Amino acid sequence: MNTYHPLRELGIPSRLLTIADALLRDNHGENRNWTPSVNIFEDESGYHVSAELPDVPPSDVKVTVRDGVLTLKGERKLEKKSDTTRYHLVERSYGQFSRSFTLPKDSDGDRVAAEFKNGVLTVSVPKRIEIQPREIEVKVN
Template structure:
């Protein structure tokens, strides 16, 4: 599983971009939920599209300055005797990893599930300003 750096490196994994529109839906390992990453004055924000995913099946973890969002979308079993004519939805496990900037406060991350979108907010730590040290003359 690849790890993306939110900021300042904005180069995303080419394979994910190429597989975004036309992926093999019979292989659940290829499901990569779409993500948006942004920031405002006080925090970094990551939104992950998770339609059809039960919020209790999602984990958000920060370890070693890496935000990992993982979970599973379970397949719906068709009614007995029914036939599928089209099956385009993808099911199975997923995992997205994002390297956080140095000033991200990974200990105070919040996450909210709203309308099939997981909204994760990572507060920014206050910038430590340089302090001039007075030199005492003996």
């Protein structure tokens, strides 16, 4: 089975295409840092970060908050199927990742919650509850 390659139509031999792809792919995707895609949104309750982490076991994901910075770290490993398995093409990135985000001033970093479901990590950072000043009645004697 051959993977489509636009230069093949120009008559470039498959061997040259394979060599060119290998040079451009940086070690066939192995041991390379990658950056998962994230969405960040805000609602009335707080701030939410959703990170796409397919094939990353939840046990390999760490979420930390330190000095007002939320950090997501982990690793996606390329697992060989067997000693006889030969990959012909690896386009997905593998390796360690780290994403850090500065939390807004009104966020409560002490109440961060994280959930992992269907390959998506969702981190929720609630907003601080602002204490409203209350008026105190002054009694006259």
